[in-house]
Amino acid sequence: MGKLTDFITQDAPGKRVLLMGNQAIARGAIEAGVQVAASYPGTPASEILETLADAAQKLGFHAEWSTNEKVAFEVAAGAAITGVRAITSMKNAGLNWVMDMFMTLVYGGVRGGFVIAVADDPDAHYSSNEQDTRFAAFYGEIPCLEPSNAQEAKDMCKYAFELSEQLELPVFLRSVTRISHASGDVELGPIKAPERRPVFDKHWRMAWRWNVYGPPGPVEKHRWLHSKQAEIEQAVEKLPWNELKLVEGAELGIIASGIAASFAKDALRLLGVEDKVAFLKLAAPVPVAKQLTSKLLKSVKRVLVVEEGEPVIELQVKALAKDVAPGVELLGRFTGHVPRVGELNPDIAKQSIAKALGMELEKDEEREKIKEEIQKLVAPRSSTLCAGCPHLGTYWALKQALKRVGGKVPIVNGDIGCYEQGGYGIAGKRYEPSDSSESKAYPIQAPYETLDTNYIMGGGIGLMQGQHHAGYKDGALVAVAGDSTYFHACLPAIVNAVYNKAKGVFVVMDNHWTAMTGHQPDPCTGVTATGEEAAKLSIEGIAQAIGVEFVEVTDPYDLKATQQTIERAIQSGKFAIVVSRRVCTLQALRLKQYKPRAKQTRVNEEKCTGCMLCVSFGCPATTFDTERKKAGIDPILCVNCGMCKQVCPFGAIEEVKE
Amino acid sequence: MSELNLIIAGVGGQGSILASHIVAIAAIKAGLRARVGETFGAAMRGGAVASHVRIGKTVEGPLVPCDGADVIVAVEPLEGLRNAVKFLKPGGLVITNIHPWYPMDVNIGRARYPSMEEIEQAISKLKGKLIKLDATKLAQEAGNVRTANTVMLGALAATGKLPFPAEVLKEAIKENVPPKTIDANARAFELGMKALSK
Numbered sequence: 001m002g003k004l005t006d007f008i009t010q011d012a013p014g015k016r017v018l019l020m021g022n023q024a025i026a027r028g029a030i031e032a033g034v035q036v037a038a039s040y041p042g043t044p045a046s047e048i049l050e051t052l053a054d055a056a057q058k059l060g061f062h063a064e065w066s067t068n069e070k071v072a073f074e075v076a077a078g079a080a081i082t083g084v085r086a087i088t089s090m091k092n093a094g095l096n097w098v099m100d101m102f103m104t105l106v107y108g109g110v111r112g113g114f115v116i117a118v119a120d121d122p123d124a125h126y127s128s129n130e131q132d133t134r135f136a137a138f139y140g141e142i143p144c145l146e147p148s149n150a151q152e153a154k155d156m157c158k159y160a161f162e163l164s165e166q167l168e169l170p171v172f173l174r175s176v177t178r179i180s181h182a183s184g185d186v187e188l189g190p191i192k193a194p195e196r197r198p199v200f201d202k203h204w205r206m207a208w209r210w211n212v213y214g215p216p217g218p219v220e221k222h223r224w225l226h227s228k229q230a231e232i233e234q235a236v237e238k239l240p241w242n243e244l245k246l247v248e249g250a251e252l253g254i255i256a257s258g259i260a261a262s263f264a265k266d267a268l269r270l271l272g273v274e275d276k277v278a279f280l281k282l283a284a285p286v287p288v289a290k291q292l293t294s295k296l297l298k299s300v301k302r303v304l305v306v307e308e309g310e311p312v313i314e315l316q317v318k319a320l321a322k323d324v325a326p327g328v329e330l331l332g333r334f335t336g337h338v339p340r341v342g343e344l345n346p347d348i349a350k351q352s353i354a355k356a357l358g359m360e361l362e363k364d365e366e367r368e369k370i371k372e373e374i375q376k377l378v379a380p381r382s383s384t385l386c387a388g389c390p391h392l393g394t395y396w397a398l399k400q401a402l403k404r405v406g407g408k409v410p411i412v413n414g415d416i417g418c419y420e421q422g423g424y425g426i427a428g429k430r431y432e433p434s435d436s437s438e439s440k441a442y443p444i445q446a447p448y449e450t451l452d453t454n455y456i457m458g459g460g461i462g463l464m465q466g467q468h469h470a471g472y473k474d475g476a477l478v479a480v481a482g483d484s485t486y487f488h489a490c491l492p493a494i495v496n497a498v499y500n501k502a503k504g505v506f507v508v509m510d511n512h513w514t515a516m517t518g519h520q521p522d523p524c525t526g527v528t529a530t531g532e533e534a535a536k537l538s539i540e541g542i543a544q545a546i547g548v549e550f551v552e553v554t555d556p557y558d559l560k561a562t563q564q565t566i567e568r569a570i571q572s573g574k575f576a577i578v579v580s581r582r583v584c585t586l587q588a589l590r591l592k593q594y595k596p597r598a599k600q601t602r603v604n605e606e607k608c609t610g611c612m613l614c615v616s617f618g619c620p621a622t623t624f625d626t627e628r629k630k631a632g633i634d635p636i637l638c639v640n641c642g643m644c645k646q647v648c649p650f651g652a653i654e655e656v657k658e
Numbered sequence: 659m660s661e662l663n664l665i666i667a668g669v670g671g672q673g674s675i676l677a678s679h680i681v682a683i684a685a686i687k688a689g690l691r692a693r694v695g696e697t698f699g700a701a702m703r704g705g706a707v708a709s710h711v712r713i714g715k716t717v718e719g720p721l722v723p724c725d726g727a728d729v730i731v732a733v734e735p736l737e738g739l740r741n742a743v744k745f746l747k748p749g750g751l752v753i754t755n756i757h758p759w760y761p762m763d764v765n766i767g768r769a770r771y772p773s774m775e776e777i778e779q780a781i782s783k784l785k786g787k788l789i790k791l792d793a794t795k796l797a798q799e800a801g802n803v804r805t806a807n808t809v810m811l812g813a814l815a816a817t818g819k820l821p822f823p824a825e826v827l828k829e830a831i832k833e834n835v836p837p838k839t840i841d842a843n844a845r846a847f848e849l850g851m852k853a854l855s856k
């Protein structure tokens with residue numbers, strides 16, 4: 001389409017366009033004249049850098065996919081130290097990787113505006129947890145801005161650069177899925193050219209500004225950070241997106257921020273009580289604007305805090321109320337008016353506000369019953385790997401290898417990527433909790449039941465080493481990870497395995513792309529974020545250089561060879577790395593590196609015995625007629641990869657020329 | 659109507675998110691306020707996708723409340739039903755493609771796909787109106803199977819529920835689909851409109 005690049009770089013102040021929250025954040029950075037943007041992909045934040053990367057060459061600034069969030073943060077921080085404007089963006093989990101630098105950079109701050117844009121994911125749509133990263137702003141003692149729609153996402157991002165320069169500190173911009181992945185009308189502002197010249201002054205306005213150990217040292221620099229707090233408190237009182245509406249005679253006041261403020265406004269209207277409730281929208285959840293909040297607290301009897309995530313504002317309001325309005329009743333997450341987990345929406349906001357008002361919501365029992373009945377008709381649509389996905393081949397080969405040489409109870413440590421679906425279970429099947437005192441084997445019926453452990457990026461290979469050093473003997477130890485994850489988080493763990501003599505098999509499921517988050521390039525892809533040709537780092541070469549003794553490469557489309565490679569790796573008794581390599585099918589199709597329509601894969605029903613082995617391979621193109629007990633192949637989904645043909649022991653899957 | 663709440667539902671790869679963005683872009687062209695909230699899985703194909711579109715002066719958040727959708731456009735029938743149960747406003751309208759995309763759960767016999775009659779009955783029990791069309795077939799007629807989403811937009815325009823003229827939507831389609839598919843999409847839109855006026 002290319003349209004986005006056109007208008008995202010267009011200097012057309014006043015023009016109204018539809019922007020996704022993440023695009024709006026990117027546009028805000030462009031309007032601020034950003035010069036360095038660095039990120040690592042992660043849903044729901046990826047489109048911030050994708051948009052910036054699209055614009056970078058045209059406008060003349062640097063944008064990169066870094067190896068991981070920590071590196072991205074440092075790249076952007078390094079630029080800001082030289083006085084240019086820089087942004088780093090990441091998903092919630094990414095921030096955990098940067099905390100060391102984050103907590104220390106704030107002791108000296110920055111010279112050029114530095115924005116840390118983080119997209120949280122309440123409801124864990126795309127994440128391993130629901131963490132609320134606004135606590136990090138609290139922890140690091142820097143202000144956090146939180147937009148409530150796409151327009152604010154753009155405007156606040158732009159302003160965050162100015163505020164950052166005014167304070168000489170990084171500014172935190174917190175988004176959530178329903179901002180980042182929602183779209184709205186945005187009026188564009190003028191673009192500022194990225195033309196500041198970077199400069200370096202070692203003792204800029206503070207001795208040893210950029211060296212935390214330089215005298216007077218960390219404690220004095222911490223004191224400096226504290227001296228900034230009054231200025232921050234003043235700044236948040238004056239943010240143009242704050243809204244205070246006092247209502248005479250109102251007993252209830254609402255304090256809301258970010259997307260929760262939008263949901264609360266929708267809910268007030270649904271309830272028809274807009275004019276009966278006082279309302280305060282805080283543009284900055286950290287720190288809470290004390291004067292504005294006091295005004296609201298003093299005007300009502302009860303206050304309901306509606307915010308997305310943990311009670312970050314609520315805790316601050318509690319502390320403030322103790323001093324300024326001790327009689328006010330505070331409602332929110334601590335009182336059960338707002339749920340403790342999951343994300344908000346207009347219906348939850350409506351229920352919370354109704355409860356705070358003591359309003360009884362009408363319930364249509366009959367309709368609820370009808371809905372329950374209809375719900376039974378709604379078949380699930382389980383998430384699966386794509387038809388022809390190379391990970392399907394790797395998982396099949398791994399399953400066969402473990403059956404033959406994996407011992408009684410092998411442990412497969414998972415990781416994060418498309419292949420994490422190897423632990424999603426199948427068709428909503430639920431297991432009863434077990435409490436076995438011995439290692440217990442569970443059958444793997446589909447690739448979706450392969451992964452025994454899974455937490456975070458790079459976690460699996462470390463867990464495997466612990467299992468080895470604990471002396472686990474009941475089965476083979478395996479870890480898997482994708483290529484992007486390999487570079488992001490696995491290298492120190494590989495060094496550790498070699499150095500500390502761990503044993504186990506590490507399978508790198510290399511599809512050349514960061515597929516799960518939308519196919520961003522990584523260090524083995526051969527291109528950069530802006531589409532320039534780049535070095536292709538060798539996964540096996542790095543492993544060999546570190547000193548891994550068993551390193552083999554295999555093609556997952558060749559099921560037998562891949563199985564045998566994994567078997568050899570297990571039987572080697574060493575720390576072994578198997579690189580299972582084939583380009584992501586979806587991406588190969590898009591880039592026309594793979595042409596699937598030369599032949600047709602079909603089931604010969606005469607030979608099909610109905611054994612369902614092909615079904616257990618887990619490809620979404622495989623179908624099964626339960627009445628006739630015959631397998632089939634969906635011709636629209638099938639990409640003729642030939643893997644299921646290798647799975648069928650009866651030769652019932654055939655390839656025919658079109 | 660001061661506010662239109664619309665949901666476009668389908669399966670990843672059918673273009674329902676693009677369709678929802680096109681409706682919102684048209685609304686903005688017409689000088690209205692628009693919000694789109696989307697739910698989708700990872701970059702994979704075949705997952706359930708639903709996009710909420712809210713148009714009007716008073717809309718704030720990007721999500722349609724329960725029982726609040728004036729119109730549900732289903733590029734895939736099961737996904738239409740999935741969203742109707744939760745979001746269809748009593749008296750609201752469901753426009754559905756009749757061509758199913760079976761989930762793996764159904765393909766391997768672990769779940770059952772509801773029949774069109776069952777879907778019809780369900781919508782009527784929810785006090786909704788249902789309009790059916792074979793958008794997949796019409797998209798093929800238009801010269802590109804992947805324009806089923808645009809066929810559905812044509813049908814949507816023909817219902818008269820949109821608070822702006824069909825011409826604006828047509829223009830938004832032209833400006834936002836891949837250039838090579840502009841003609842097929844234009845034909846798809848017309849076929850969708852015609853299917854409804856019959």
Ligand SMILES: Cc1ncc(C[n+]2csc(CCOP(=O)(O)OP(=O)(O)O)c2C)c(N)n1
Nearest residue numbers: 042093416417418482483484485514515516
């Ligand atoms: C710390 C952190 N950063 C980013 C993400 C988002 N994320 C999920 S999977 C993934 C990597 C997927 O790439 P790869 O390992 O190559 O596997 P593929 O999806 O290509 O199979 C990323 C970056 C995350 N979960 N955690």
